Amino acid sequence: MANLIKRIKSKDVHIAVVGLGYVGLPLAVEFASAGLRTTGIDVNAEKVQQVNDGGSYVPDVPGERIKALVADGLLSATTDYSVLKDVDCVSVCVPTPLRKTKDPDISYILDAADGIARMLHKDMLIVLESTTYPGTTEEVFLPRISSNGLEVGKDVFVAFSPERVDPGNKTWQTRNTPKVIGGVTERCAEVATALYQHAVEEIVPVSSATVAEMVKLLENTFRMVNIGLVNEMALICDRLGVNVWEVVEAAATKPFGFMKFTPGPGLGGHCIPIDPLYLSWKMKELKYTARFIELASEINANMPRYVVGRITEALNAHGKPMKGSKILIIGAAYKPDVDDARESPALDIITLLASSDCRVSYHDPYVPRLSNETWELESESDLMAAVRAADCVVIVTNHSDYDWPQVAKEASLLVDTRNALAGIPLDEKKVFGL
Ligand SMILES: NC(=O)c1ccc[n+]([C@@H]2O[C@H](COP(=O)([O-])OP(=O)(O)OC[C@H]3O[C@@H](n4cnc5c(N)ncnc54)[C@H](O)[C@@H]3O)[C@@H](O)[C@H]2O)c1
Known part of the structure; x- marks a missing residue:
């Protein structure tokens, strides 16, 4: 671990961001802008091509920024998970939608976990960023990636760090929005913190991956409930003949x-x-x-x-x-x-x-x-x-x-x-x- 942290601190590491969407692409750009060699992995070959051509499909990320990072050899993209054999740190930003029945669909997380598991090696950090229910990192994600005898907290490091990106927000972006990190073990959190310190100005450590998962759900539930409240006020005001x-x-x-x-x-x-x-x-x-x-x-x-x-x-x-x-x-x-x-x-x-x-x-x-x-x-x-x-x-x-x-x-x-x-x-x- 000491070795991995040392290499992270001296930027002598190769980063992968899995899932180059509204969350993953800005994150990959922040890591690359910090001088860390970064490879994006996405199943969508068109997005991969666009990044490698120096273009952007996420409005908050200017194409010129990607172009410069690609030209400097700091950013590239691929559909091929085998690149992970040379990667030290992986951030997973794949979608977490609902099924038609309104149950969680974590199949994208499971697919990403399987892709990582095939390439898992010693001294590797894996951070799940996709929003999901409490317990996913420890009970579902971790068993799926760590089946080949490597010890978590010693050989490999796993953490959850919720993404807080707010598309279209000109003030708060990936770099200046504080980032919550919870490790599966204390050492996992230390390694993840060392990495994210390169890309984000303020890290907020919490005691476990499950706490970090719950933080994100509190934040989004807070918004959902308050919007529900004010929407009910609109219905009430309509009946009262008052302008909400x-x-x-x-x-x-x-x-x-x-x-x-x-x-x-x-x-x-x-x-x-x-x-x-x-x-x-x-x-x-x-x-x-x-x-x-x-x-x-x-x-x-x-x-x-x-x-x-x-x-x-x-x-x-x-x-x-x-x-x-x-x-x-x-x-x-x-x-x-x-x-x-x-x-x-x-x-x-x-x-x-x-x-x-x-x-x-x-x-x-x-x-x-x-x-x-x-x-x-x-x-x-x-x-x-x-x-x-x-x-x-x-x-x-x-x-x-x-x-x-x-x-x-x-x-x-x-x-x-x-x-x-x-x-x-x-x-x-x-x-x-x-
Ligand atoms: N969009 C937001 O504003 C926002 C904000 C905070 C958190 N989040 C959370 O972040 C996560 C990602 O959201 P998003 O909006 O970036 O989604 P997105 O759909 O924009 O991007 C996800 C990307 O993952 C790729 N992908 C899917 N399966 C893959 C796999 N197995 N391997 C590699 N790539 C794969 C998709 O092709 C896509 O490009 C979700 O859990 C979401 O809830 C989103």
């Missing part, structure tokens, strides 16, 4: 004891709608119902249906039926200024509208195509022409480059789920909020 946005803004002036969350059309992305369900699934195994998670999940999951209800009301107020009406969705990504439409509420809203025989289209400059099992759409190329043609325009994502005053002027009817039109003088009869 005005209530939230005024409450947020309290300088202590309140944290602002805003209502919206539902949860999206690869984290907040999914990760807490990993925890509630685990708790079911232990015969405990994680009630806050179940409740918030239910409220958030019903928001798209509520939005469709608002669209129905809006059309009705203008004497139009749902059937046959042209509905334009503005914004398909799950949050502003990102290209990620995974789990986006736009998907559910479109599906519900299509099942009511509406003629649905969408516009999102970041998301050129959108589909689910029953439909496939391409983003409308001319936003204002689509706005003029629509019977109702629905604002789902508040990208910062949309010209809302122009949209508000040209649309005949609007449902604004993001308060994007706040401050714009409007004909109240043509705008419906949440």
Whole structure:
């Protein structure tokens, strides 16, 4: 171990990042930028090719940065796990989605573990970063990789360190966001800390891998539950005839004891709608119902249906039926200024509208195509022409480059789920909020 730490400190190590997505690519770039020879491993040959060509497919990572690192011989990518025979430290950033049944799908973690196990050798550090249920690292990941007699904490080192990347966040990125690390043993944590100190400014050590797994789930459950709470406030305010946005803004002036969350059309992305369900699934195994998670999940999951209800009301107020009406969705990504439409509420809203025989289209400059099992759409190329043609325009994502005053002027009817039109003088009869 002393030898591995010494080599990590002197940057005489070869790093691999498994899974070059929204999390893995920025991490690989940070390691390489710190002067550590870094190889990305991904099953997606197109991504691998793009990295090796010096290009980026993650908006937060500029292509020029990758290009320079590839040219300097610090960053490369491959689909071939056999590169691990020369690698000292591996970070695993593969997806952790849900199955159709809403149970955790850790098959990507298991595949990555099998790939690593085949190449496992002495003096190797493996850090799992993918969000998962407490116990995965020690009970599932570790037995899968360490079957060839190497002792954990002495010959090989295993830790969990949750990724906290927030795509599109210009202030908090991989380097300046504190990183929690929990080792399977104390020595595992020491080795992992030595590595991440090169890429991240502040390390937060915790006593075990399971604690580190639980930290991530607390963080994401906190967001999910608070979003569920404010979404319920939106439903309550609607019944009271009160503007929920005005209530939230005024409450947020309290300088202590309140944290602002805003209502919206539902949860999206690869984290907040999914990760807490990993925890509630685990708790079911232990015969405990994680009630806050179940409740918030239910409220958030019903928001798209509520939005469709608002669209129905809006059309009705203008004497139009749902059937046959042209509905334009503005914004398909799950949050502003990102290209990620995974789990986006736009998907559910479109599906519900299509099942009511509406003629649905969408516009999102970041998301050129959108589909689910029953439909496939391409983003409308001319936003204002689509706005003029629509019977109702629905604002789902508040990208910062949309010209809302122009949209508000040209649309005949609007449902604004993001308060994007706040401050714009409007004909109240043509705008419906949440
Ligand atoms: N996206 C976020 O904002 C975010 C934030 C924090 C944590 N996380 C967590 O990080 C993990 C990764 O998320 P992401 O958004 O980067 O996912 P992603 O889908 O963008 O990237 C995952 C990558 O892993 C690759 N992959 C899949 N199986 C593989 C295998 N067996 N070997 C090698 N590569 C493989 C995929 O091709 C893909 O490129 C998830 O557990 C997620 O919950 C994501």
